[in-house]
Amino acid sequence: MTKKWTTAVAALGLALGLAAAGSAQAQATAAAAPAAAGHAATHQLPPHRPGAAPSVITGPLLNHGGPVQTAPQIYVDYWGWGSDPSGEQPYLNRFLSNVGTTPWLDTVNQYGAGANPVLAGTWSDPAGLPANPSDAQIQAEAVNAANHFGTGTSVNVQVVVATPTGHSTPGFGTQWCAYHGAVAALPNVTYTDLPYMSDAGSACGAGSVTGSALDGVSIVEGHELAETITDPLLNAWIDAGGNEIGDKCAWSGLSTIPTAGGSFAVQPLWSNAANGCVLGTNNPNLLSAPTFEQNITGWQRLVPQGGIVNWVNYNTAAGAPAPAHDGTGYLAFNTNIGGGSVFQDVPVNIGPGGVYQATVWLSSQSGAASGTFCLWGLGSSNTNSCVAYNVNSATGYQFFQVVYHVPQQISTLRFQVYPTVNGGTTDMDTAGLVRIG
Template sequence: MSSAHSPTSPTRRTGLIVLSAFALVVGFLLAVPQRGFATEPNPSPSVHTPAIAKPVPGKRTSTGAPANTDPVTYHGGPVQDAPQVYVVWWGSQWSSGNNDPKKELFLQAYFLDSLYGAGDNWSTSATQYCSGIPTGSKDCSHAATFVGHPNSSPRVGQWDDESAAAPQSPTQGDIAAEAVKAAQYFGASGTNVQIIIDTPPGVVPSGFKTQYCAWHSVTSLPDNSQITYTNFPYIPDAGATCGAGSVPVGSTGVNADNEGVTIVGGHEYAETLTDPGAWSGWTDDTQNGETADKCAWTNMGIVTLNSNRYAVQPLWSNNANSGSGGCVKYYNSAASQG
């Protein structure tokens, strides 16, 4: 997974390979690492911690309602109307030994590549939310910009950055710096960008497994534009704490050991659509939760997305239950709930 290619301009996309599901199947896992950047993170980046919290042992439920049924409301910031996901495999550890024992990278790619078009009615829950309306609004009847639902895979870039080892316990600043480096490599910036920083097995970002499973935040590029990025540790390392074995007994079609990859990954993807600015989009004023926080660890199950089956959690919908709100695993314009 390493590369001997020479550095290129940070504004160019040279060496960027967008991997299809077929390419993953045949093992075409090459993306050119960029070397030699020296960038600094935002000195005090806003962080959403925890975006998906560690469940209390013995308290996780496979069915049930969220802690409260207050709607999410709009707080004046942007939403993602054309989401673009860039995935970064951070650290030379990815190429040593049994570097992905639970096949997280494959599953993550397949999952992201399934979040598009008519075959996905799970992430469509986010499309009821918008920007350009008065702060405090609960619906989007007069919206300027709605959350977008892609017509093809939202995963538009992949980078295997093995220019150095990832720190054994990276801080938020370390992860933000890698996100800035990745944004420069891809030539990506703006509200619609999501950069996912995948850390290798055995690397434990500060707080992982004890305080959170993953989180998303924003940081600034040198030109003062902002990007949204996700700290995505090696989720199977956390076992049941971060989702392994969460789907009710009797469900089929997924590997229990890595169910958390799509439960947690879907959580972060959906929240970044509706709140890319981290607390400036759609949140619940009472419990300060985003659309996935309100339904975390409840009624988890299997959904079929473009003919592939994945473990997911439901997402909060203000429109569900005739406008009284609720957690939904599938959604359409008629506010279907399941």
């Protein structure tokens, strides 16, 4: 990977792009120190090159004494949007509304920052914009948004200037995917230049986790969100090579995280405590094939004697009777016998006191479907936490979760869904199982 620092009058932050080939040591040492006071430097990661595997940049983040965001407030300015062919606006709103309560973002807490950011407001500014707005124009629009929202000048304020399809600052997709910095005209207020991510395709993450064009939206904005929280004015938590919390893990170990608003693709964040890249303070998703993207490895059917459990792993790209929740894959199943179910076993070998959260999105193939969703602890005796579900194809996927407190030594966790006997076909997508305590 090659990094390049260039001086700029605008107070730009660290830009996010795809990692190119090269060792972690080269990545960490290629960046120079920030420019002199009164200027800042753009910090660019070049686009991914075919066959180049991203590398983790080792070494701790260092506290340079600047402020962090302890109560982040996120404002999104959709500047001049006339169309949204990929559906990025609702996806971004949903991500920012739910990511603050996740173990993934809790990683920032060890740096004295606050997770739980609030999507404090969105604005669709109808004003026109240039085909390729400059950074100065992005900053001016951030000022317009701050005035519109009445944000004041707290360091906790993040203004995300989201530009529509076909309108991006020069360098998008070839030199960077997004960047953040401080608004020159509003001391302490931070901004993010967030172009229409799917315009850049796989260079900025489209299809990189679930197969969805929207993957890059949450990967890139998640990167910028965490970096702005821990290094809002570019003088707080940075490593010896000038890398922030997201840069050190950029494009490596991509995965999905469960939230109350659905599953989202993200990159890991650097944890000094773990001395590595983590997907959360409480472990990653323990399930195999949680999004059913043409793969159901680890999933099984429980079929009591004399009964039937039908199941099909559908791919909407190849034709399916119903939509998926994320990506193109989902698992549909039904049964004609009590106890018939779909499950996955996860070995854990843990004693009393552990806490796990299981999450899933459920819908119906057609009409109504119902059943019970459980997380079991299997050991010398078996215990569970369950919730009933009633879903309908007319209303689409609904989110369900159960929390299981381990009461005794167990060897296995079982994620299990029991459809009601002859109670319709259940569609399942975006499953998650994480340890939360």
